[in-house]
Amino acid sequence: DIQMTQSPSSLSASLGERVSLTCRASQDIGSSLNWLQQEPDGTIKRLIYATSSLDSGVPKRFSGSRSGSDYSLTISSLESEDFVDYYCLQYASSPLTFGAGTKLELK
């Protein structure tokens, strides 16, 4: 199975700050990675698909990138609604696997 090691597990940051979250894949997944956002009420929304494609309606402050086996979600300037949970998901092969999540907290 492909392991997705997501870091950090939590991150304390300020409004307007630039932050990056990372998922490292244990095997080659190519570009088969999504980034998901989960609100406190459980609502889940996809932000990024295929590593770096921004979903429709998602603010341009979100971006995705890849460097080798490391996949990153970057938020260029944090806004208040961004302080929620984030997960990566690889869909290159079954079983599909999620990262353990990152909780973004307001400093």
Next chain:
Amino acid sequence: EVKLVESGGGLVQPGGSLRLSCATSGFTFTDYYMSWVRQPPGKALEWLGFIRNKANGYTTEYSASVKGRFTISRDNSQSILYLQMNTLRAEDSATYYCARRDFDYWGQGTTLTVSS
């Protein structure tokens, strides 16, 4: 508008069974793989399995944690996805989500509690 609405969660005793439903609308259901994902309280998301689309024969794949106990099926005439869960354990307690193939649309989740 694409919609996915889960239902069927509740309280079940250990060893019991339950079937969850995911009613869909706003897209051609038979064109899409559909997945089930769960999230135990305070924990991460876990993929449970998917059922392929018509072009791929509606075959299924499961995670090792539920293979043999859970069954994913679909009623294509009514655009409903199902998750049949048998031999339930306390560790199956979670919020269960359905999602469209590319995880671009998710339901709001339905909660299962397995407890005596």
